[in-house]
Amino acid sequence: MKLNLDKPICFFDLETTGTNIATDRIVEISILKVFPNGNKESHTWKVNPEMPIPPVVSAIHGITDEMVANEPTFKELAPKVYSLIKDSDLGGFNSNRFDIPLLAEELLRAGVDFEMKNTLSIDVQTIFHKMEKRTLEAAYKFYCNKDLTNAHSAEADTMATFEVLEAQIERYDALENNTKYLAQFSSHKKFADFAGFIGFDKQGNEVFAFGKHRGSKVEDILENEPGYFGWLLNADFPLYTKKILTAIKLRKLNNKLD
Incomplete structure (x- = not known):
């Protein structure tokens, strides 16, 4: 067919x-x-x-x-x-x-x-x-x-x-x-990134799918723990995951400015 x-x-x-x-x-x-x-x-x-x-x-x-x-x-x-x-x-x-x-x-x-x-x-x-x-x-x-x-x-x-x-x-x-x-x-559980480090909660918010902040909203953690964001960018995570994290952080910043 x-x-x-x-x-x-x-x-x-x-x-x-x-x-x-x-x-x-x-x-x-x-x-x-x-x-x-x-x-x-x-x-x-x-x-x-x-x-x-x-x-x-x-x-x-x-x-x-x-x-x-x-x-x-x-x-x-x-x-x-x-x-x-x-x-x-x-x-x-x-x-x-x-x-x-x-x-x-x-x-x-x-x-x-x-x-x-x-x-x-x-x-x-x-x-x-x-x-x-x-x-x-x-x-x-x-x-x-x-x-x-x-x-x-x-x-x-x-x-x-x-x-x-x-x-x-x-x-x-x-x-x-x-x-x-x-x-x-043919899709599996939906993630914001390809590697599955950033998932979604029931409300559609990005949440961490690993580590000590598993289940926590990404934008909240990035705002309250700026050092954690720096660690993520310098750690051995995929580039696409880092790109998504940066986009979330910038989105939060733009929302504040608006």
């Missing part, structure tokens, strides 16, 4: 140096841009992460230091990547919890002011787990009756993810064929 789109959607997959959103880097990125008229545009780049790739990670995705030594850095690729995704919704496999947060970090690190305010994100893994609870390889076999022979290649995983979503829509009558519904269905 053809995916019903209101605007383009970019399915993408990252291969990385590890799983730490704040400190690990991209070594390969593949983007499949699907347009409402059904046209597709695909791009895959190897990326020099400017740091060693641990051998245990290379054993998983097959990308070594030597393979990326002469490839562009993500900062060099960032304008091309952002140009592809800036007008699109996003889709991926475990993308809400890993790929989108890590991509946001890399874009911010490259000086690109990445935002998700007007972007929907569809996590195909979440739909799969809610319906079948398996892996991408099993999903590809189950929904598409194909073997994913090149798993952990960003390009193969990206193409498989797109095909699985189309097959999921075909299989499940309960799934509506529109990106807003699919984004809501």
Whole structure:
């Protein structure tokens, strides 16, 4: 079944140096841009992460230091990547919890002011787990009756993810064929940041989701404990989390001035 789109959607997959959103880097990125008229545009780049790739990670995705030594850095690729995704919704496999947060970090690190305010994100893994609870390889076999022979290649995983979503829509009558519904269905608990450090209370206020101030309103803590804000900005938190914290603090200040 053809995916019903209101605007383009970019399915993408990252291969990385590890799983730490704040400190690990991209070594390969593949983007499949699907347009409402059904046209597709695909791009895959190897990326020099400017740091060693641990051998245990290379054993998983097959990308070594030597393979990326002469490839562009993500900062060099960032304008091309952002140009592809800036007008699109996003889709991926475990993308809400890993790929989108890590991509946001890399874009911010490259000086690109990445935002998700007007972007929907569809996590195909979440739909799969809610319906079948398996892996991408099993999903590809189950929904598409194909073997994913090149798993952990960003390009193969990206193409498989797109095909699985189309097959999921075909299989499940309960799934509506529109990106807003699919984004809501595939979302987890809502957070203000990607990494899950800032949540929301029942009134929609940002609250800390960790540490000694868990459950407390962020704007109250930042106002009453300015030293805590300084500590957060200097600690090893993701750049996007720091961006959200700064925006909350500035919003509170602007409200006072008004």
